Amino acid sequence: KAKANGGNQAVFFTPELNNALQDQLELEGMLRSAIAERELEVHFQPQINPANHQLVGLEALARWTHPEKGPIPPGRFIPIAESSGQIMDLGSLVFDLACAQAAKWRRDGFDFKHISVNVSPMQLGQANFIEMLKSTLERHNLPGETICIEITESVFVDQNEERIARIFAGVHTLGLRLALDDFGSGYSSLGYLNQLPLEQLKVDRCFVSDIDTDTRKQKVLRGILELARGLGFEIVVEGTETLEEVRMVEAMGCDAVQGYYFARPSPASLVPDMVAKIALSRREPPALRA
Numbered sequence: 001k002a003k004a005n006g007g008n009q010a011v012f013f014t015p016e017l018n019n020a021l022q023d024q025l026e027l028e029g030m031l032r033s034a035i036a037e038r039e040l041e042v043h044f045q046p047q048i049n050p051a052n053h054q055l056v057g058l059e060a061l062a063r064w065t066h067p068e069k070g071p072i073p074p075g076r077f078i079p080i081a082e083s084s085g086q087i088m089d090l091g092s093l094v095f096d097l098a099c100a101q102a103a104k105w106r107r108d109g110f111d112f113k114h115i116s117v118n119v120s121p122m123q124l125g126q127a128n129f130i131e132m133l134k135s136t137l138e139r140h141n142l143p144g145e146t147i148c149i150e151i152t153e154s155v156f157v158d159q160n161e162e163r164i165a166r167i168f169a170g171v172h173t174l175g176l177r178l179a180l181d182d183f184g185s186g187y188s189s190l191g192y193l194n195q196l197p198l199e200q201l202k203v204d205r206c207f208v209s210d211i212d213t214d215t216r217k218q219k220v221l222r223g224i225l226e227l228a229r230g231l232g233f234e235i236v237v238e239g240t241e242t243l244e245e246v247r248m249v250e251a252m253g254c255d256a257v258q259g260y261y262f263a264r265p266s267p268a269s270l271v272p273d274m275v276a277k278i279a280l281s282r283r284e285p286p287a288l289r290a
């Protein structure tokens with residue numbers, strides 16, 4: 001754009017750019033106070049074993065509803081938190097909220113294997129990251145095994161390998177599990193699978209959409225699942241939206257599916273009933289009941 005306007009001319013304050021910048025700054029400020037006031041929430045999305053409809057785990061997903069602007073999606077506020085340096089505070093808050101809920105559910109006798117929490121690559125660069133995890137688990141009297149940390153492949157772009165290895169070792173020392181999120185959505189390298197001490201692989205939903213009609217996609221997904229199984233990972237397939245997709249993925253073999261077909265991310269208070277209904281739907285699939 002600047003070139004078209006005649007070389008080294010400054011074009012910083014076009015009205016559009018100015019508006020976008022102001023929006024950004026405004027959101028940054030609002031997010032800062034939302035984090036400080038602990039106004040963020042987490043919703044939980046069940047991960048369901050497709051063979052028996054039993055709950056495996058739940059993913060905690062950050063939610064922000066501004067009093068005037070309404071709900072702002074994580075796809076919008078997470079990048080803002082990252083670019084403005086607020087992601088450490090946001091991440092610590094989400095981890096605390098997820099652990100608090102995990103502890104409450106354990107007291108209530110609501111049974112799950114693990115609750116997954118997303119961690120941004122930038123958080124791994126946080127000096128006291130492991131300390132934050134440890135003190136939060138202790139505060140909620142929670143065994144590490146009940147929590148799974150989700151990281152994406154982009155950590156390998158931003159961080160050096162030795163550093164990552166050290167952090168992962170620290171995570172494992174606390175008993176926490178590690179998942180690789182959105183596998184296959186970016187610059188996937190199979191080399192990561194080989195090297196990383198992971199417990200769980202989350203296969204991105206791009207491999208699942210239209211799987212029932214796209215035979216090439218079926219082959220790719222089948223291959224990925226076979227590989228992941230061979231390496232001993234727990235496998236979660238993301239983004240299963242229809243019964244056809246669920247059944248197809250079930251036939252290929254995976255430990256859990258996480259998608260809109262079974263449940264959307266929901267407030268914690270609604271989750272136990274939702275999970276009980278899903279378990280009951282084994283004999284009578286919701287799609288047929290409807």
Ligand code: C2E
Binds near residue numbers: 239
């Ligand atoms: P993600 O970690 O891959 O989370 C899964 C996303 O897929 C969620 O979007 C979920 O609502 C959506 N999803 C689940 N099932 C389906 C489905 O069947 N179809 C479709 N189309 N989508 C489905 P959400 O909650 O909007 O979060 C988007 C992303 O924002 C997350 O992707 C994650 O990368 C990031 N995020 C959310 N919460 C946090 C957080 O607390 N910390 C960090 N660092 N990132 C977060």
Ligand code: MG
Binds near residue numbers: 059118150181
């Ligand atoms: Mg995730």
Ligand code: MG
Binds near residue numbers: 181204238
């Ligand atoms: Mg994902």
Ligand code: MG
Binds near residue numbers: 182
């Ligand atoms: Mg994603």
